[in-house]
Amino acid sequence: MRDLPAALSGAVDRGEIEAWFQPQVDVGDGGTVGAEALCRWRHPEWGLLLPGEFIGVAEDTGAIEGIGRFMAEECFAALAEWTAVDRPIDVSVNVSPVQLLGPLFTDWLAERLERVNLRRSTLTIEVTEARPLENVPALVHRLDDLRRAGLGIAIDDFGVGQSSMRQLKRLHGTELKIDRSLVTDLSAAGTELLRRVVDAAHELGIRVVAEGVETIQHLQRIRDLGCDRAQGFLLGRPLTRSDFTRRLVGAVP
Structure with a gap:
């Protein structure tokens, strides 16, 4: 059996953790306007592992602190690189609520932002609701600190777990x-639910990103419903930073 906790210890220092980037496109014109940074663990024996295979263990053992800082640094590096090639786009990155509830990460991130010469509005912190959120008042306080620093706050995986429009406003x-x-549910009921979610978000002045767009039918549907941005295999699979840069400058379709 894999001894994940022991293997995760020092994985960042050993260079095993990687940041990949999945394109986000403007639903209206199809242009690449953003990227989501996705964590990968390239273990020497087990191969390339996806977040679902190790992030929960990282949260339980405290390894999430180093992973979270590494991913933020990779986002800063990507933003700088893409600005340098005259293709400044937005970047979002998942941050565990476990990490946000402690003072270390948010204080470090605020200090790090003071030292980088980037437009802060280009970086968005994603908070997932796939698992119940604990100590919501403290989490709101941390998120408000990050918003005041100029960062965007995205509610990820909306439609599963504890998601609700009330929670969206609260955060x-x-x-x-x-x-x-929700995106791939093409039933009449699913379409009506998605329409209500998009309309409610827009009434609050919130940008809507549709995840998991895999077919032309999915894309046309979210376009008709007024989603702002989309990501999914139809629009681009996760890429290493170097491959994503080539995509941006036109060397990769």
Whole structure:
């Protein structure tokens, strides 16, 4: 059996944790306007592991602190690189509520932001609701600190777990990421539910990103319903930073 806790210890220092980037496109014109940074663990024996296989263990053992800082640094590096090639786009990154509830990460991030010469509005922190949120008042306080620092706040995986429009307003989100389970539900009831979610988010002045777009039918549907941005395999799979840069400058379709 894999001894994940022991293997995760020092994984960042050993260079095993990687940041990949999945394109986000403007639903209206199809242009690449953003990227979501996605964590990967390239273990020497087990191969390339996805977040669902190790992030929960990282949260339980405290390894999430180092992973979270690494991913934030990779986002800063990507933003700087893409600005340098005259393709400044937005970048979002998942941050565990476990990490946000402690003072270390948010204080470090605020200090790090003071030292980088980037437009802060280009970086968005994603908070997932796939698992119940604990100590919501403290989490709101941390998110408000990050908003005042100029960062965007996205509610990820909306449509699963504890998601609700009330929770969205409570967390003061600037972006709503609709889970693929809603995006790919093509039934009449699913379409009506998605329409209500998009309309409610727009009434609050919140940008809507549709995840899991895999077919032309999915894309046309979210376009008709007024979603602002989309990501999914139809629009681009996760890429290493170097491959994403080539995509941006036109060397990769």
